[in-house]
Amino acid sequence: GDSVTQMEGPVTLSEEAFLTINCTYTATGYPSLFWYVQYPGEGLQLLLKATKADDKGSNKGFEATYRKETTSFHLEKGSVQVSDSAVYFCALMSGGSNYKLTFGKGTLLTVNP
């Protein structure tokens, strides 16, 4: 079945540091890939997505590139801010479904001033 594996947290960085959160997947067909973010006390918000191989999703300075050859969708940001502190979830929607999201366990990011 479909699965998503993302790096274990927590991740603690200083402001302006470079961020990478690794995400790899297994899926049938050609999935769409997503990163969601959950700020403290809130629900999940879509951060970015990519629907086909080599697509790059980007938003708010975050980027992730759909790598079919390595089945990966790593999240990166060049310079994190304290306000980026949140839990980040990698997810996929497999090619055979229009609505079933499979999530990773989430990675807690804390950014210190």
Next chain:
Amino acid sequence: ETGVTQTPRHLVMGMTNKKSLKCEQHLGHNAMYWYKQSAKKPLELMFVYSLEERVENNSVPSRFSPECPNSSHLFLHLHTLQPEDSALYLCASSQNGPTGGQETQYFGPGTRLLVL
């Protein structure tokens, strides 16, 4: 603010209680979802409704009973829960769900449930 609201935000209940969680979406969407978020586990899809009809019941115990009276409202009725049911319950909506393309799902803030 994503356009999906949930009430209550926090709930404590005993194993013999009956309670309901409410979700409302203001986005004009036709599909709504219930997810369970437990500590140390990935989000689990529980139920999916499309145009007020249930299209997915992901092997959820009968002590959880969903209701979708119209496309804007979704309820989760709870009775005789177990302590392991304590979790964050998230509601989401999307434009068309199973009848659409691979659409973005918009999540509410969740209800934090504690079963004693």
